[in-house]
Amino acid sequence: MLRYIITPLVLACLALPAAADDVQLQPDRPERYVVVKGDTLWAISGKFLKDPWKWPRVWNMNRAEIKNPHLIYPGDVVVLDTSSGEPQLRLLRETVTLQPGIREEPLDREAVPSISPSTIAPFLSRPLIVEADSLKESPTIIAGPQNRVAYAPGNKVYIDKLPEDQGNVWHIYRPGKIMVDPETKEPLGLEALYLGDLKVLKFGDPATGEITRAKEEIFSDDRLVKVEDKLQFNYIPHAPESDIKGRIMAIYGGVAEAGANTIISINKGKLDGLEEGHVLSINRAGTYVSRKPTEKKAEEKFKLPEFRFKDVDPNEEKNKKPQAKTDEKYDPKKDPANDKSLVKLPDERIGLLMVFRTFDRVSYGLIMQAAEPVNLLDTVNTP
Structure with a gap:
C-alpha cells in the first residue's frame, strides 16, 4: 500500500531579513510539481517564484538550514500552500508502510542539486x-x-x-x-x-x-x-545578508562575452562575506549623457586629456619610447560626474549569477540568467 504524508521541508522561522510581500509568484505557477531527474533547485524554484533566490523564504529556512539543507529527490512533489495568506512550499513525499511505525523510503536516488553538476x-x-x-x-x-x-x-x-x-x-x-x-x-x-x-x-x-x-x-x-573528498552541490540559492559590490574579473570557456551557464570570477570572496549559494545581480554601468539632446554627445565632449611628452634627444635610440610627463593632474572640472549639464543613466540589471565556490578574496559563479551579453568589469551586487 502506498501512503502519502505531507511534511514541511523545514520547521524553523526564516532568519533572512525580508518581508513576505517581497516574494512574487509566477503568474503561471503550478499548484504542485513532481521533481524529475535532472532538475535543479534553481529551476524548480523558478517555476513558482519570479526571483528564484528567494527560495529559502517560502520554505521558512533559517541560516543553519541554508548551509545544511534537507534534500529533495526525484519523485518528490513540491506543493504551493497559500492557505495562511503567505506563500509557502511544502514537500509531498511518497513512502511505503511495511508495518506499524516503520516506513521505507528509496535510498538509491541522488538528491537534486542547486545547479547543474556537469557545468x-x-x-x-x-x-x-x-x-x-x-x-x-x-x-x-x-x-x-x-x-x-x-x-x-x-x-x-x-x-x-x-x-x-x-x-x-x-x-x-x-x-x-x-x-x-x-x-x-x-x-x-x-x-x-x-x-x-x-x-x-x-x-x-x-x-x-x-x-x-x-x-x-x-x-x-x-x-x-x-583532491577534495566530496564535492558540494547541495547549497541553497539565497541573497547575501550584507551589501556586496564587486566586478567580474574573468570569463571562462574561451568567449569574449558571457551568457547563461557561463562561469565567471569576481573580486569578492569569503573575507567580504560571500558564501556558496549566494546570488548576485549583474549590472551594466550607466553612461553620462547630455541633459539637452541638442548638445554634443558626452563621450565626444569629455575625452581623456592628451599627454604632453618630453623632448627626445635626436641622438638617442630611435626605438626609445617618449615618457609621459607626470604633471598632468586630475581636473575635477573635466570629470563628467561633476558636470551639471550631464546626467548619469542608472545602472541596469542584465542578469543573475550564483556563487558556487569561494576563496578568501576571489569567488567563482555561474551566470543563471542574462538578458544581454555579460562583459568583463560589469558590476555585481546584492539583488
Whole structure:
C-alpha cells in the first residue's frame, strides 16, 4: 500500500531579513510539481517564484538550514500552500508502510542539486586560488621516465615531499596568472593552472606515482594538490545578508562575452562575506549623457586629456619610447560626474549569477540568467 504524508521541508522561522510581500509568484505557477531527474533547485524554484533566490523564504529556512539543507529527490512533489495568506512550499513525499511505525523510503536516488553538476564540477576542484608562495611547499614531481621531457597518462613519475596521510589521489597544478582587483589593482591571489591527475603507487622518499589524466603536458617541478573528498552541490540559492559590490574579473570557456551557464570570477570572496549559494545581480554601468539632446554627445565632449611628452634627444635610440610627463593632474572640472549639464543613466540589471565556490578574496559563479551579453568589469551586487 502506498501512503502519502505531507511534511514541511523545514520547521524553523526564516532568519533572512525580508518581508513576505517581497516574494512574487509566477503568474503561471503550478499548484504542485513532481521533481524529475535532472532538475535543479534553481529551476524548480523558478517555476513558482519570479526571483528564484528567494527560495529559502517560502520554505521558512533559517541560516543553519541554508548551509545544511534537507534534500529533495526525484519523485518528490513540491506543493504551493497559500492557505495562511503567505506563500509557502511544502514537500509531498511518497513512502511505503511495511508495518506499524516503520516506513521505507528509496535510498538509491541522488538528491537534486542547486545547479547543474556537469557545468560546475570542474571548477569545484579547479582552478585553485592560492597565495603566491604556497605552491612552493606542495609535493613536487622531480623526475619521470628516462629521456622524457613531458609526461602523459600512464607515465610513472617520482614525487618529493609527499605525505602518506592525505590519500593517494592528487591533482597536478602549475602556477598560472595573478588575479588582480580591477578597481584597486591589488593582487588577490594566484590562479593555479590545473594540468591533470595522479595516483600514488608507492609512498617513500621519493614516492612513486602514475599520471592518470593529463589536460596539458606535465613536466618536472609541477606541483600536487590534494583532491577534495566530496564535492558540494547541495547549497541553497539565497541573497547575501550584507551589501556586496564587486566586478567580474574573468570569463571562462574561451568567449569574449558571457551568457547563461557561463562561469565567471569576481573580486569578492569569503573575507567580504560571500558564501556558496549566494546570488548576485549583474549590472551594466550607466553612461553620462547630455541633459539637452541638442548638445554634443558626452563621450565626444569629455575625452581623456592628451599627454604632453618630453623632448627626445635626436641622438638617442630611435626605438626609445617618449615618457609621459607626470604633471598632468586630475581636473575635477573635466570629470563628467561633476558636470551639471550631464546626467548619469542608472545602472541596469542584465542578469543573475550564483556563487558556487569561494576563496578568501576571489569567488567563482555561474551566470543563471542574462538578458544581454555579460562583459568583463560589469558590476555585481546584492539583488
